[in-house]
Amino acid sequence: MYELTLVNSIALLLAGVAAGFINTVAGGGSMLTLPALMLLGMPADIANATNRVGVMFQSITGLTGFHRQNKLDTGSMVSIVVPTLIGAAVGAGLAAWLPAEVLKPVLLGSMMIMALVMVIRPSTMRPSGDHVRSVSSHPQSVLMLFLAGVYGGFVQAGVGFMLLAALAGGLRYDLVRANALKILCTGAFTLVALGIFIWNDLVLWVPGLILAFGCSLGAHFSVKFAVSASQKTLGWILFTMVVLVCGAAWLS
Template sequence: MEYDPLLLLVLAGLGVIAGWINTLAGGGSNLTLPMLMVLGLPPDVANATNRVGVVLQGAVAVRGFHHHGKLDTGNVWAILLPTLIGGAIGAITAALLPNVTLKPLLLGTILTMTLVILIRPNFIAPPAGTPVKSPSESRSAWLGLFVAGIYGGFVQAGVGFILLAALAGGLRYDLVRANALKMVCTLAFTSVALVIFISFGQVRWIPGLVLAVGTMIGSHLSVKFAINAKQSTIKWFLFAMTLVACAAAFIT
């Protein structure tokens, strides 16, 4: 299949924006998925191909947060377990079913987070010194991570909001560390999903790698911003992105 070079350039540019958004909040795939379909990819193939950019973006972000000492490794495996189980379930489901089934979940989660940020801002942005919980201490957080894995494995777009609800809201991480762990989870279950999609022959490598160049650049820049930004700045950026994601989900 031949691709329009100009459209590939636009895809890379959108990848930069998506990588920046995904690292700080979520919803960047609402930009890249439609662009992949503009290139001529069917929805299921676009959904699978999008994961190439997400995986490489996640690798850059995790390395960046770890380099700056913002990645809490103590609970990583306990946090990864439910997301990996959910991610495998979601990816297999996505490979076999139309990728519209979980849209109500996305909308419900984003709308809930928007209200929570307005009404109870300390829930999603815990004050400094708030004790962190492990997943074994919070069943709701464990369930949230499992649901995030299913949703992320299925369709990806907006999964960052579900992960942040579990990590910042449920486990009480500050937003910088929650974003670092969010990217670890995203990298893990998206890698599982990508392997499944490759086995089903649904990944197109040229647009996938072009997109990845953009997402990696965006993620690198976003980590640098997150390390130096105030938590309140990240919180309101997250709020703005929930509104944008709501509008995008209603439109699409």
């Protein structure tokens, strides 16, 4: 069973702040929070479920901030969110019913594969600067968003990279607006996944809410940074996170 001391709580809070900032401006923050939860003594399935509490609160904070800055493309929200929601239900169902001894290697293996793909093909993360495409005019993006939902519902860690590949690389959004829509998708399928995990009694609420407070704080400051930063700066942060996620996955 997990142990939650004052030191562990502070460490979890700080991991949440860092993850909330990273996830909002790039992705890969769950590479910090999942190990932090596992270090408390949680099995992989419990840590995976509890992590979604922080992601949910972080998504709400980030989405509110981007909307206030007029960086959220509200007209495309439904067509972008629906494929990810369907995928998330599939992925979360798999995660909820797989035993922990099966989930742990799958979890770490998924992280590794995702990180390697992003390092080997960084061009998938760079918007071309062309006019934004609609989902209906670029049907390949539906499959990409669905697969991102499956992955996010199953693992969460690194899903931001897949969403940015679809939104920035596929639909040609700039990185700020792509991040806003990424947060929308993340929040939507996290809500689905969290509901399934709660139904299966896999969420530990005290560490989850500590993590949520940290994630929300990090997301708040991240939105302010993302709106004011240049595309080049955001691109380098994104590339750096891909490299760090890759390294963390190998060390895992």
